[in-house]
Amino acid sequence: MLRYILHRLAVLIPMLFGVSVVVFLMLRLGRGDPALDYLRLSQIPPTDAALLDARHLLGLDRPLLEQYGVWLGKAFQLDFGISYVTRRPVLDEILYYLPATLELAGVALILTLAVSVPLGVWAALNREGLPDHIVRGIAFTGVSVPNFWLGFLLVLCFSVWLGWLPPLGRGGIERLVMPAVTVSLMSLAINARLLRASMLEVAGQRHVLYARLRGLPERQVIGRHVFHNALLPVVTAVGMHIGELIGGTLVVENIFGWPGLGRFAVAAIYSRDYPVLQCFTLLMTGIFVLCNLAVDILYAWLDPRIRVAAVENAA
């Protein structure tokens, strides 16, 4: 098993290298000029001389290969350069804003699981009954509503009309509720439906029938034999949801003035802050890969069949 994990971690290195090359080239092959954005933000008229000076300041006057080489060399020492806009070290900025994003995504994940699991179970136990229809309605709405729109609706309702919750900023659970709900609704909806379908599928299998024939109490049949087995696909989905939730914070942080990495990255996109975007993409790649690895390990732990296959593959 350890060998399998090490194998997966080793794959991460060439993957990050590949991503860094692609992102580096994609940013620079576009038409835009970060020096022009720098001057715009500085409110300096973009004369040719000013542009030359700005390009020199930002290190954009060197050949592309040299720029990449310098960046890569420093990146190995965890120096991802200086932000074009804030003029601070990129890694310092990203690590500064990351906890707020992880807090939001983490709470959203907990919310997703805490709500979707009971909903899915409730719907499965009452198939075609009223609860099933209610959950179906929630799921349908959750998948259809874009999160930025939901965010504004929540603010309008709970901040402007009712005055119950503050509309923006970080600090205190009251400022966390609306962003977390907004980020999690879609994952929550998908998860509830998935668990319902998975429960129904497992419930139709023979081992459940035999469990009932053995005279086990219904509570135990559902809890141990249906629910446990039905969780497998949900675990896979949660791996995906973590990425989705972090991606969702990009938009939601801007709506709720949440001082996290998403808002910082969106600002960097608008101002072509290449060093920030490069580091951000690498970090996100790392998080996605590690989350998926964690899910795979969890999966293997839950299901011995997968464990055996994974070890054989790695060998």
Next chain:
Amino acid sequence: MRLLSRFCMVATVVAAVSAWSTGAPAADRTVTFSWAGNVGQLNPHMYSPNQMFAQDMVYESLVRYVAGGRIEPWLAKSWDISPDGKVYTFHLRDDVVFSDGQPFNAEAVKRNIDAVLANRTRHAWLELIAQIDAVDILDPFAVRLTLKGPYYPVLQELALIRPLRFLSPAAIPESGSTVDGIKAPIGTGPWKLVETKRGEYDLFAVNERYWGPKPKIERVLVKVIPDPNTRAIAFETGEIDLIFGIEGQISPDTFARFAAQKRYTTGISESMGTRSLALNSYRGATREVDVRRAVNHAIDKDAIVANILYGIQPKADTLFARNFPYADIGLQAYVHDPAMAARLLDAAGWTLAPGATVRMKKGELLRLEFCFVGSDAQEKAMAEVIQANLAKVGIDVILLGEEKNSFYARQRGGSFDMIFSNTWGAPYDPHSFVSSMRVPSHADYQAQRGLPMKADIDRKIADVLVSVDETKRQALYKDILTILHEQAVYVPISYVTSIMVHGPKLANVGFGATKHEMPFNALTLN
């Protein structure tokens, strides 16, 4: 179910931890404002990410620009100018100290100006920096500025927010240069930056050592809110007390909604600049002056002002509003008159064939490319109205909405027929803006490039900037602005204004002479 209870436990713990972290500080005599980002390190000699409104709160200049373009004494109580306009002697106030207790004197002035001059390339956009030859200390409170040649807007450019304001000598790094940063943001202004929390807020407190009238409030908390809709909601829910500034703070329709509510006080400033279109005299059909004049007559600015700008910005008829220096010269507006536009086009040989919707001349369609920032909803709406206006007189307009970077690249390179091009506003208008018309990387140069008298215009601009005779200067400005108006290279659309919205908590909120001046010095709390 055990699983469920575990989830609940974890959720409660996370909630408790997040409730533990505290929000932004607040106090009774604090006014809360918002800005799109943090204010930066507040290096008075540098640009992005330092925010100009905040630099203006903390640092002061030798002289001050006031409404109407007049210059008043500030840290310098008086000055003498040599007859040839090359030597300026400033007599400094002797009662000024920096917020760290360091005295403000000739030595401090020289060290600051030297720090700026050590970095001339970065400030090359500002002519004064290129013109300064030497700074000499005459006595502890007198400084002499010697120029390489006469340059009349010296005082106007000394009044700018950056780069010629004064940092405490104790905060200047040992190298004497401020280009790579400063030790601390210490100025002579009424405010001190006391706390910055990245991505969340900046907090300013009154400078107890301030030499002038002290502000009536104690603190200004500037929250970071990049999104205009979020800002509007923050205001409505009491998270911020004041919305203030030029375009982009909130949308015009949101402003109109606030203005309609009795519980809020709203205000609109005098003109602070001009939103205009530049027509390219070097390319396509706009090479012809009659086509440019026809475009001017065809556009219905009243409709744009009423329906897109909600009346927040008045209609513009000339490149500079009359409240700007040298701009009140009685130019005749191009009135909205589609029939006149059609006659001009007919006379120029651009005729409309029976049944056709687009005019032609020698087999060429009258088609213009109009460039704007695609993500700017306001510019897009204006561009669509203008497209419809011009279609009525037989001009086909192709809308090119692009992102900002491409848009500015088009301005620089002249690859447009029509493009949004705003003036720089007070205190740069008219002198700095007119000066930039000579530089190829500006939309104005590109637009004027095809004019037969372009060389003459540039010569007049060069003359006006070095002219020390006020009457001659007026005459030259009149010539320059009249030629540009008659040649119709611009379509002035509206005069840009600042807006303010606040609730009953605040009083005495007034506008400054430039768009970066905030009202915190005179503002009072009810």
